[in-house]
Amino acid sequence: MTYHTTMSRLRQLDSRFERIFGTLLGLGPLRLHRFGHDHDHDEPASDVEADVLAEVRERAGDVHERLSHEHDVFAVELAGSTGGGKTMLIERLIERADEGERIGVVVGDVTGEDDAERLRAHGVAVENINTGRECHLDPMVVAEALDGFDLEELDTLYIENVGNMVCPADFPLGANRRVLVVSTTEGDDVVRKHPMLVQTADVVVVNKVDLADAVGTSVERIRSDVGAVSPETPMLEIAAKTGQGIDGVVDVLDESRTEHHSHRTAPPHHGDDTESNHTGDSGH
Numbered sequence: 362m363t364y365h366t367t368m369s370r371l372r373q374l375d376s377r378f379e380r381i382f383g384t385l386l387g388l389g390p391l392r393l394h395r396f397g398h399d400h401d402h403d404e405p406a407s408d409v410e411a412d413v414l415a416e417v418r419e420r421a422g423d424v425h426e427r428l429s430h431e432h433d434v435f436a437v438e439l440a441g442s443t444g445g446g447k448t449m450l451i452e453r454l455i456e457r458a459d460e461g462e463r464i465g466v467v468v469g470d471v472t473g474e475d476d477a478e479r480l481r482a483h484g485v486a487v488e489n490i491n492t493g494r495e496c497h498l499d500p501m502v503v504a505e506a507l508d509g510f511d512l513e514e515l516d517t518l519y520i521e522n523v524g525n526m527v528c529p530a531d532f533p534l535g536a537n538r539r540v541l542v543v544s545t546t547e548g549d550d551v552v553r554k555h556p557m558l559v560q561t562a563d564v565v566v567v568n569k570v571d572l573a574d575a576v577g578t579s580v581e582r583i584r585s586d587v588g589a590v591s592p593e594t595p596m597l598e599i600a601a602k603t604g605q606g607i608d609g610v611v612d613v614l615d616e617s618r619t620e621h622h623s624h625r626t627a628p629p630h631h632g633d634d635t636e637s638n639h640t641g642d643s644g645h
Contacts, residue, residue: 417532420500424507424535432512434465435618436520438534440558441542442551443524446568448476449601450542450610451519455483457611463516467506469498469523476521486510497528500535517618530557538617540610544568545578552586560591564613571600 428434439447448468455464465486468477477489488506490498503520510518520536522529526543541562543551546569552559559565565587573580580598587596597613599606 413531417500420504421533421535424500424504425537426535427504427507428512428518428535429537429621432515433622434512434515434518435621436518436534436536436538437614437617438520438522438536438539439542440522440526440529440539440562441524442526442544442547445524445542445544445547446601447521447524447542448479450540450566450568450599450607451480451521452483453601453604453607454519454611454614455480455485457607458517463514465510465515465518467498467503467518467520469502469521471496471523486515492523496523496525497532498522498534499532503534526551526555526558530561537621538563538614540614541565542568543583545570545573545580545583546576548576549578549580549582550586552583552590556590559587559594562591562594563617564610565591565594565596566610567596567598568601570598571603571605 425436428436439451441447451466458464465488466477466480467488467490468474468480469490469492470476471493472491474489477487481487486509488509490502490506492498492502498520518536520534522534539562541558541564543565545567552565567580567583570580572578584596587594595613597606597609599610601607
């Protein structure tokens with residue numbers, strides 16, 4: 362998918378959405394990344410925020426419906442800074458996949474296909490999105506990327522967001538789970554500096570723990586900050602290059618996958634249409 366194609370699709374957002382989104386500075390986290398779960402909000406949304414939530418969620422809800430309900434694809438978004446290790450973590454997850462598991466990956470980068478080529482080398486289907494000046498993926502461009510897959514032939518879809526610790530927080534993509542990858546090379550204040558994205562994550566993965574001492578980073582300080590910013594969010598420690606801790610990530614995602622299948626196959630309760638309404642947030 363080229364820069365021009367992506368930008369053409371982005372311009373289809375109506376001018377009203379562009380105006381209201383431009384007023385969001387200072388509004389607090391929009392905890393919207395994950396679908397199929399319902400949680401109470403601590404504070405009522407302002408009219409502007411509610412308009413933005415509805416606009417973004419409608420598009421992400423369509424992606425979730427298409428993946429999770431129509432094709433039974435378990436989707437995991439990976440967010441985090443450039444160089445934090447998102448691509449390598451996906452590589453390790455592919456290597457540890459069950460035999461016969463059919464995997465696809467959507468890769469978001471400002472330009473180039475470096476990460477996409479790395480992942481294609483593992484024999485999985487990959488769609489690359491170059492966003493140009495945009496610092497995040499959004500559900501519209503993800504929906505277009507899905508056209509490049511035969512979704513009936515996928516069990517799992519990884520969505521690697523553009524490397525950024527700010528912009529993705531406000532843009533749910535319709536995935537079942539969001540994994541936030543931070544690394545010790547970013548310093549031990551990375552969580553405190555980016556609380557909004559941490560609050561939207563289902564799990565925080567701290568990568569490159571084997572380098573923590575060398576770069577003077579306290580992993581315990583990161584853990585403490587995660588607990589302060591988002592107390593219910595679990596944190597895992599890994600070194601993706603060596604494989605340390607990857608099995609723990611696999612276990613967490615397998616548990617989430619089981620929940621996904623259980624929720625999808627459970628008989629509906631009267632008056633409870635939680636997943637199809639897509640009204641949930643992370644709850645963190």
